[in-house]
Amino acid sequence: MNKYLKILIFTSAVIFSYNHLAPVIAHQVKITSDVGATLHIEPNDTPRSGEASLAWFALTRKGGKVISLSECNCQLLVYAQPYVKGEPALLEPNLKPIKAERFRGIPGAEITFPKPGSYQLQLQGKAKQNNSFKPFNLKFNVTVATGTSSPSSDTTQVLENSNTQVEENQGWTFPVWAIAIPLFSISGIIFVALRRKQTDQGDIDSR
CATH class of the missing domain: 1.20.5 (Single alpha-helices involved in coiled-coils or other helix-helix interfaces)
Known part of the structure; x- marks a missing residue:
């Protein structure tokens, strides 16, 4: 009886831990030599086709200092997967400064994925002045679920x-x-x- 009780308690603990850690794990983090970014897509990192989703990037330089959109010439490109070399970007959403969680002025954009499937988001950028950080190109793979709007x-x-x-x-x-x-x-x-x-x-x- 004690054996089965221990198994039940262990299983419950694993499920509890997974449910609480899932939102953290869902955030994607990419880094280059001196720039890193955390991607989050509303809601809950689960975009749906045909529905506008807010994507934002918590950009930081080495040492943890936040890079705002006003400091960066940034561009966001969305590619359908699998990518064919030479194929143009499917979407080029306009970036705007947003406030998210504890970050202010970070780059964000509304993206409407046309259909479910795999996509790649590429965030490219370079410093506007003083070469405070090196040019970067961060790539994030995203899976889009079927939407309910159509x-x-x-x-x-x-x-x-x-x-x-x-x-x-x-x-x-x-x-x-x-x-x-x-x-x-x-x-x-x-x-x-x-x-x-x-x-x-x-x-x-x-x-």
Whole structure:
């Protein structure tokens, strides 16, 4: 009994630790010779296709001093994966200074990934003055999940087929009634004419 209790306690501790450390682990960190950056994408480092996500980079130089966007000629490029050499960037989001957590004025951008899959974010930059840090090119691999803002192609096809079927059914409804009404009218006229003819014939026979 004690053996199973220990296993249960250990498993619970592992799950508890994972849940609390996951947000920290999710942040990607890349470094060069004297510049480092931590990437975070809202929300929870889990971007979704078709939905705007805020990405920000906590840039620091060696020693831990924060590099603000005002100090850096920075550019952000987004490439689809797998990357083919010579292929242009899929997106070039405009960077803007933002405040995130304890950082102020760091580079950030809103990114809308067109579809789920793998992407690479490249943050390139150099110092605006005094060569306070060396030029850098930091690469971050990102996985984008399926978004909920737009229906999938399969769903769209089903909706289109349903609409087509409804239109076809509606198109057949009018001709059926248009044909049925005259038929009933003609049948009524023929029935009345036959009844009248039978009545007239009966009068002649009685005479």
